[in-house]
Amino acid sequence: MKSRTLMSILLACLCAATARASGQAGVKPDGTVTAASVAIPYLQFASPQARAFFPKMLAAGAQAPPLSAPIEQSRRFYDHLNSDRAARMRKLYPVTVRHETIAGVGADVVLPAQGVSPVNRHRVLINLHGGAFLWGAGSGGLVEAIPIASLGRIEVITLDYRQGPEHTFPAASEDVEAVYRKLLESHRPGEIGIYGCSAGGILAGEAVARFIVDEVPVPGAIGTFCGSLVTIAGDSAYVGPLLNGQGVPDEPLDLATLPYFHGIDARDPMVQPGLSPALLKHFPPTLLITGTRDMAMSSVVHSHALLAQAGVDAELHVWEGMWHSFFSDPELPESEQAYRTIVAFFERHLAPPQEEAHP
Structure with a gap:
């Protein structure tokens, strides 16, 4: 595609x-x-639920503070939004949640209420939440972890990695590597998956690039959703905002404009791994998800093409009429389709249980 x-x-x-x-x-x-x-x-290929929800989503999004607003104002806004989403999710997807500190990094461990399935008893997923590398810790991570843990009957650890403006690149990558190395003490690399949405999707690629450079075994599979291995650019960076009622931007939202990347060379392959074919050829199987109204669609589609050129097992899913991080709202049929796609991908690609030795 x-x-x-x-x-x-x-x-x-x-x-x-x-x-x-x-x-x-x-x-x-x-x-x-x-x-x-x-x-x-709003075209007919989307579900009736999505067509009804779309104007409400745009109205809620219009209340979001601008990127230039004080960071605490933005964090309060998105925490309120995501806390509501997480509460709705827990009614549909029962889980238990406990907070831990792993390798010095705060994390919520999300487990299915019905218990981890036998095939997943040694598997674990790391979730990296979205939020422009500025917000999303806690409630934002739960939004991305709850349905996957419940539907997949698998342990999901969502990380409160360091963000801007207090921290800059590569602080988040360092946090992911620290937690990943800790998990390698009890898991095979192939038993670990990493996924994230938006900033978290970008961070998933950056973390794998860091593993490769540091000669740490890569995980069994990763997912980069609504953000991937190159900056947000291409046709959708202009058309996506237009299709969402925001008009055509003078300039798209580029990674270099985010406080987390202040003073960083945005063309560094550790920031955009898609710029390095040498790195990409070592990537594990990768799932990419986006929607036709996502300003990051071109970035995701182009990342898929780059992975395919590098010989990586890469799988792309694009939902018609869907916007950036559409599956953060659980009531849409498209959201459930995305959850099941994520679950099925990791079921296929994470290492199966080893036969236990008998005396």
Whole structure:
């Protein structure tokens, strides 16, 4: 699946909608598409639940503080949002949660209420929450961990890794490596999976790149969702915000603009592993998830292409009409589909139990 193919469809819809709305459209010599006004319907491929939820999601998102707001203001806003989501999830996906400190890093250990399944008794997943490397600790991690632990009947450890603006790269990667090394004392590498959404998806790739450079065995499989191995760029960085009612941005949200990456060379392969074919060829099987209204879709699709070129077993799933981190709201059919896709991927790729020795 190629990003140009996907986005050419979106752009064709955009041009058609523009013609209906204003009768005016244009293309500059450099390929820039211009439009005086545009009206883009929410298309029929998404579920009825998603169509009903979409305007509510946009209205709630419009209340979010800007990136320039005081960090505590943003953290309070997203903690309230994610705490509500986590409460709704626990009604649908029963789990138990306990807080621990692992290798000096705070973590919530999420276990299925019905117990870990026999096939997963030696397996574990590390979750890396989203939040622009600024927020998401605690409640944001639970949102990403609860349904996977419950549906997959597997232990999920979601990490409160260090974030900006208090910390800068590579603090989060260091935290992930510290916890991963600790888990290697009791697990084979193939029994460990790592996944994350948005900033967490980016961090999952950065952590694996760090393992490779530090000659630490890579995990059995990883998942990078709504954020992956290259910066947020490409067609969707412009079209995604437009499709979500935010208009076309003057500049897309680039990693280099985030406080966590202040003063860092954004083209460092430890920041964007997709820029290094030498690193990518050592990556484990990778699951990539996005939606057609996700501003990070092009980044995810391009990361999939780079992994495939490097010979990595990479699997891409794109949901029609879905926005950035769409599966954070559990009531959508698309969210359940994403959860089951994640569970099935790790079931296939994590190492099976070893035969226990008998006297």
